[in-house]
Amino acid sequence: MNITDFDVYKDLLKEKSGLVLTPDKLYLIESRLNPVTKKWGYENLDAMTNVLRAVPPKELVNDIVEAMTTNETSFFRDNKPFEIFKNTVLPYYMKKAGGNKNLKIWCAAASSGQEPYSIAMILKEESSKLPGWNFSITATDISHEILEQAKEGTYTQFEVQRGLPITLLMKYFTQNDDKWSINDDIKHMIDFKYFNLLDPMSGLGQFDIIFCRNVLIYFDQPTKKDVMERMSKQMADDGFFFLGGAETVLGITDAYKAVPNCRGLYAKAQSQHIIAA
Numbered sequence: 001m002n003i004t005d006f007d008v009y010k011d012l013l014k015e016k017s018g019l020v021l022t023p024d025k026l027y028l029i030e031s032r033l034n035p036v037t038k039k040w041g042y043e044n045l046d047a048m049t050n051v052l053r054a055v056p057p058k059e060l061v062n063d064i065v066e067a068m069t070t071n072e073t074s075f076f077r078d079n080k081p082f083e084i085f086k087n088t089v090l091p092y093y094m095k096k097a098g099g100n101k102n103l104k105i106w107c108a109a110a111s112s113g114q115e116p117y118s119i120a121m122i123l124k125e126e127s128s129k130l131p132g133w134n135f136s137i138t139a140t141d142i143s144h145e146i147l148e149q150a151k152e153g154t155y156t157q158f159e160v161q162r163g164l165p166i167t168l169l170m171k172y173f174t175q176n177d178d179k180w181s182i183n184d185d186i187k188h189m190i191d192f193k194y195f196n197l198l199d200p201m202s203g204l205g206q207f208d209i210i211f212c213r214n215v216l217i218y219f220d221q222p223t224k225k226d227v228m229e230r231m232s233k234q235m236a237d238d239g240f241f242f243l244g245g246a247e248t249v250l251g252i253t254d255a256y257k258a259v260p261n262c263r264g265l266y267a268k269a270q271s272q273h274i275i276a277a
């Protein structure tokens, strides 16, 4: 693929999803887009690139964006954020509760569901300490295909072996041949929906806790800033914001401050409730 063709994909991905494609990812374009070329019946990648230069069908653009997203995830990925959620964030809400026992969580860029299901299992495990509480988990992603997998909640042996404690596997999953399906009581805790982080967020409502992990690394600095700042507007004043291990707000936005001793956890800059683990 020559550099002019590469630019067609680079510009399209940046505009439609925020993903930044660097020239070292040239090999990715060819390997990931070959199935799209076949699905749409184009003779080769050059033929599809020519269609993209004109006015391409919306569905083709969606297929290309989906093919180029990286959906890598696992249950309790990096573990520490989930420990912080259980041992620091949840106790904060239990202590402050007053009359309000509603907690709204948004798992943005949820991929195939392991992250929101991990959160839901923690809430289920902690439920005896949380009588009368209502939880809602909204899990979103830009990829329709990955959302279907997430909603299905069925995982291979390899996937359940990555990060999921055996006790939770036995308690919350049912084995069907060589696959494991998450039980309905966990599944029903989550509302999966399509959402592009570049789109206006106000329609999603307000959240207490936002998980936005391992997606902003694929965006450029202005896009990261824009997404983080718009997310802060969707977050309660004493809300919490989780980022991935390789992500930070430092040097990007002043909308948040780091919560001491809780790597990857942030609070709104103006909040008074900063907690120490």
Ligand SMILES: C[S@@+](CC[C@H](N)C(=O)[O-])C[C@H]1O[C@@H](n2cnc3c(N)ncnc32)[C@H](O)[C@@H]1O
Binding pocket: 016, 017, 018, 019, 069, 070, 071, 072, 073, 074, 077, 108, 109, 110, 111, 112, 115, 140, 141, 142, 143, 146, 195, 196, 197, 198, 212, 213, 214, 215, 244
């Ligand atoms: C690497 S996965 C991270 C999954 C999970 N948050 C985790 O940390 O394990 C990144 C996800 O972000 C999604 N994504 C990429 N661009 C997006 C966008 N503009 N809006 C919403 N989701 C996006 C991809 O489809 C993919 O499922």
